[in-house]
Amino acid sequence: MSDTPPSVDLRTDQPHPARVYDFYLGGKDHYGADREFGEKVLGICAPLRPLARANRRFLARSVALLARDHGIRQFLDLGTGLPTSPNLHEVAQGVAPEARVVYVDNDPIVLAHARALLTSRPEGATDYIDSDVVDIDRIMAQAARTIDFDRPVAVSALALFHFLPDPRPAELLAALRDRLAPGSFLTISHVLPALQDVAAAYQGAMGMGTLRDRDEITALFGGFEFLDPGLVDPFDWWPELDPAEQGPTGEIAGLGACGVARKPLG
Known part of the structure; x- marks a missing residue:
């Protein structure tokens, strides 16, 4: 890994949440300040690293299931963060090469x-929107270049809302919920108290x-109906879809929750 910063001033002398998360995942897009802070946090809670990795594997399983079993071909990813393979579009287009994916971040x-992020298969499409995730009007307008909102869309907000104070997540989701077609999906992961x-x-x-807490996270899914198994620890969400997943799961039990829910068809 290199500590040579990019040409723009990204304040690499200070820890940054996206780069620290990349450090937890074993990526290469982080700097000394991020590693120092990350090591400090792991000293407080060593299971945070396997939790981050379990969250990433939940992303892959949920996207693959929605594309394969529910026919979803459009994905909107809020608070994308740094690219870490497999990226959402790689998973979706691995199942359905024609899938269309829009990433949103203002970082x-x-x-x-x-x-x-924008290396799409030729049959599909990807796009990136530089926007605050709470600016739903801007996101919807720009995402419409790639996504048809008259058809179902899978919206993901993974490891995002614990960075937003109340009531911003609820307001964001209320504004988004009314604009999504019936049969759309919402995927959330969130840390616990x-x-x-x-x-x-x-x-x-x-x-x-x-x-x-779990009740507060469940409330964020208001207006959507959970897919089985509901709101669970990341490693408990359809683990049979990821037979290659290895490592202990008990150490991260009760640290995070995730779920996928659908906007009713009726």
């Missing part, structure tokens, strides 16, 4: 890596970190 670090000390570390270093 200059993510924008600097956007080209890596057991990570209070981790959230405090993030608050101290970056001024962010909002914990919600």
Whole structure:
């Protein structure tokens, strides 16, 4: 990995949540300040690294299931973060090469890596929108270049809402929910109050970190109907779809929750 910063000023002397997450995942797009903070956090809660990896594998399983079993061909990813293979479009287009994927983030670090996200199969399409995730009007207008919102769309918000204070996630989802076609899906992953000390570390270093319990996370899915098995730990969501997944799961039990839900057809 290289500590040579990109040409734009990405403030590599300070920890950044997307780069720290990349560090947890074993990526290469992070710098000394990110590793220092990440090591500090892992000292508080070592299972955070396997939790991050379990969250990433949940992304792959959920996208593959929606594309294969529910015929979803359009995906909108909110708060994309840094590219880490497999990216959402790689999973979706691995099942359905014609799938269309739009990534949304307003982070200059993510924008600097956007080209890596935009390598679509020729049969499908990908796009990147530089926007705050709460600006639904802007997102919908720009995503319409790639996505037909008269047809079902799978919206994902993974490891995102614990960086947004109340009531912003609920407001964002309320604005989005009414504009999605029946049969659309919502996928969320979120950390739980057991990570209070981790959230405090993030608050101290970056001024962010909002914990919600399972009832509060469930409420974010209001107006959608859960697919089985409901809101569960990341490794409990259709683990049979990922037979290659290895490593202990008990160490991350109760640290995070995830679920997929559908907007009713009627």
